[in-house]
Amino acid sequence: MYNIKLHAIILALIIVAELIGAHTFKIGVGTIVLLPMLYALMIGILTTPKFLNLSGKKEMHDASALLGITLMLLMARYGTLVGPTLPKIIAASPALILQEFGNLGTVLIGVPVAVLLGLKRETIGAAHSIAREPNVALIGERFGLDGSEGRGVMGVYIAGTVFGTIFFGLMASIASSTLPFHPYALAMAAGVGSASMMTAAVGSLSAMYPDMANQIAAFGAASNMLSGLDGLYMSIWMGLPLTEWLYKKCYRMRYGTAPEEPEAGKEEK
Numbered sequence: 001m002y003n004i005k006l007h008a009i010i011l012a013l014i015i016v017a018e019l020i021g022a023h024t025f026k027i028g029v030g031t032i033v034l035l036p037m038l039y040a041l042m043i044g045i046l047t048t049p050k051f052l053n054l055s056g057k058k059e060m061h062d063a064s065a066l067l068g069i070t071l072m073l074l075m076a077r078y079g080t081l082v083g084p085t086l087p088k089i090i091a092a093s094p095a096l097i098l099q100e101f102g103n104l105g106t107v108l109i110g111v112p113v114a115v116l117l118g119l120k121r122e123t124i125g126a127a128h129s130i131a132r133e134p135n136v137a138l139i140g141e142r143f144g145l146d147g148s149e150g151r152g153v154m155g156v157y158i159a160g161t162v163f164g165t166i167f168f169g170l171m172a173s174i175a176s177s178t179l180p181f182h183p184y185a186l187a188m189a190a191g192v193g194s195a196s197m198m199t200a201a202v203g204s205l206s207a208m209y210p211d212m213a214n215q216i217a218a219f220g221a222a223s224n225m226l227s228g229l230d231g232l233y234m235s236i237w238m239g240l241p242l243t244e245w246l247y248k249k250c251y252r253m254r255y256g257t258a259p260e261e262p263e264a265g266k267e268e269k
Helices: 004-020 036-046 055-063 067-091 093-116 124-127 133-142 148-176 183-190 195-208 210-256
Strands: 023-027 030-034
Touching: 004 036, 004 055, 036 055, 036 148, 036 195, 093 124, 093 210, 124 148, 124 210, 133 148, 133 210, 148 183, 148 195, 183 195, 183 210, 195 210
Parallel strands: none
Antiparallel strands: 023 030
């Protein structure tokens, strides 16, 4: 990638977002954590042609191609957090692996709701998972991000980045205050495959249990890493096939006819 303009814009976004820093707000029994990733996304939207026009279609296309590289860096960072507490994580590994089946809940709930709201093949991208970085890469590889499925997954990805961190930070605090779950269990539940959501939840839990902060971060990172690894295979082997099957059933029930087929050349690139 030799797009100097793109790299300059990204560097500027990173610097501005990091200078703003993370901010925590107490709301009742909950805590909202605003992270630099959220600022970078919002400022990045302002650089698009519809606003400041600093980045054009070329920059947006080149940026999507860098997703795989950034994902590898993210996985490497997770590994450095998991290593020091590996014995505890191995002891909890059955629970960490079994929780991946919970991700299929997005299919069972999301597909009927999406079809009811009038979405077509966008449903497949939007509802096959929680639509985080590995899932965006999966949909981009199989269908392309320019198609209906790509629009669906990117829509949920952006919504999750904007609202997910706030929701996870608040829910972690509320769950910890009102439900009889151990902080480690809540940290594991926060690792759904999203670095920003997991960090928000872990930040809230660490603020409430400062003596367990390192262990909470390790369990959250381990769960998040597994969600990004075996969760990706779960999406490939179970999530996507189940989504496509359920989409056809729900579409036929709502419209009385079979859904449209993918555009030629878009499916399984």
